[in-house]
Amino acid sequence: MRFSVTLVSFVFLFCTVLVWAAPVLILYSPYDYDGSLLPSRSLDIRGTGHSRQSGQYVLKLNGQKILVQPNSAQGAHGVVYRVVDGHYAGAFAKALVSEQEIAATKAAGALLVDGSDDHKQRWAVIRASPGKRLDQTSAYHRVHADRTQCNALLDHAADVATREIMAVHSRTRWLHQDPSIDNILFDDGVAHAYLIDWGCTSQPSRVDERQVRAHVRSALAQSGICPKGPRDVNVAPFHCPAPVTLKYPPKPA
């Protein structure tokens, strides 16, 4: 009888501890990572009183702690974070970067620091670009309803972007090969282009400017921000490495 009471008490105690600890165990398990769940969870679930803002994570880079949160314009891959505090506040922290991407980002003058986390995943902390997506510029808002004017803006934006791609190539030898609407940003009047995301790049010795322009123009048209134009020509994009999923996200703050 006494043995059964002890056993029941033990099982009860064990279950209580398990229920109390489960959210934290789930939170920290890198294998069950689901990027859509993490931001809504926080250690407040335990009611410890150590209130932290949910959605912030600690990235340990070369031993240095950097507070980050997932970037709002995150794709499905969960690799781009925004630094929320400290020396690099406002910068982008991107995981799973290749050595090539780091080298090109550095040559383009946008790399703040690179390093490895505790899982030997490579990260780059990248300066925020002053540019914005073409469809967020005033120049676009003025013309977007008119097919002819909108496509004329795409032509102009392709010229401006091509000039910048060629200029960076002649300065650094790195050719930006992923000129999508998300990766070529502009100032409000679309007079200047800013290149971000050097995840697809190489160092060809010679580059045909007309081919670059055709790639950029095609990518802008395929974004669908303008009604389809009469002179749209689809150009096959460069072959870029498929993005990988981050297995070991930074730990919640």
Ligand SMILES: Nc1ncnc2c1ncn2[C@@H]1O[C@H](COP(=O)(O)OP(=O)(O)OP(=O)(O)O)[C@@H](O)[C@H]1O
């Ligand atoms: N340096 C930067 N300046 C401004 N915005 C940035 C910068 N780096 C990243 N971003 C924002 O984060 C988004 C994703 O970053 P990036 O293009 O480098 O990653 P990606 O590998 O293409 O990831 P995804 O698969 O999520 O698109 C960009 O489209 C942009 O909105």
Ligand SMILES: [Mg+2]
């Ligand atoms: Mg991108």
